Amino acid sequence: MSYRALVAVPGLASAAAARDAFSRAGFDTTAVTNFHDAIDALSRSCPDLLATAMRLGDFNGVHLTIRAHALYPDLPVLILGTESDSRADAEGFGATFVAVTGDDIVLEAATELLHGRPERGNPSIQ
Numbered sequence: 763m764s765y766r767a768l769v770a771v772p773g774l775a776s777a778a779a780a781r782d783a784f785s786r787a788g789f790d791t792t793a794v795t796n797f798h799d800a801i802d803a804l805s806r807s808c809p810d811l812l813a814t815a816m817r818l819g820d821f822n823g824v825h826l827t828i829r830a831h832a833l834y835p836d837l838p839v840l841i842l843g844t845e846s847d848s849r850a851d852a853e854g855f856g857a858t859f860v861a862v863t864g865d866d867i868v869l870e871a872a873t874e875l876l877h878g879r880p881e882r883g884n885p886s887i888q
Contacts, residue, residue, distance in 0.1 A: 816843030
C-alpha cells in the first residue's frame with residue numbers, strides 16, 4: 763500500500779503532470795482541476811495528503827484547506843504557489859506553503875509532511 767494524494771491544480775495538462783510526478787514518487791494519486799471536484803473527492807474519502815495550487819479560479823488553496831480541515835482536521839495540506847503568493851495566509855490556516863520551482867521540491871515537502879504518519883488505508887478516492 764502507498765500513501766494516497768489528492769492534487770488540485772488548474773488545467774488538465776498541469777493536473778496530469780502533477781498526477782504523474784506524484785505517481786512516480788510512489789503515491790496513489792488522484793488529480794482534479796478545480797475546487798469543486800476537490801471537495802467532491804474529499805467528501806468521498808480522506809487522502810493521506812492534499813496538495814493544492816494557491817490559485818484555483820474563483821477559489822484558492824486556502825479556501826480548500828479550510829474546507830478540507832473541516833472534514834479532516836489532521837489532514838496534511840501543501841499549498842503550491844509562487845514567491846509572490848502569501849506564505850502567511852497558507853500557514854495561518856494550517857497548510858505548508860511551497861514555492862514551486864520544480865517537482866523535486868514539492869515531492870520533498872510531501873514526503874517530509876508524511877514522515878512517520880501511518881497510511882490511512884481508506885478506499886480509493888478516485
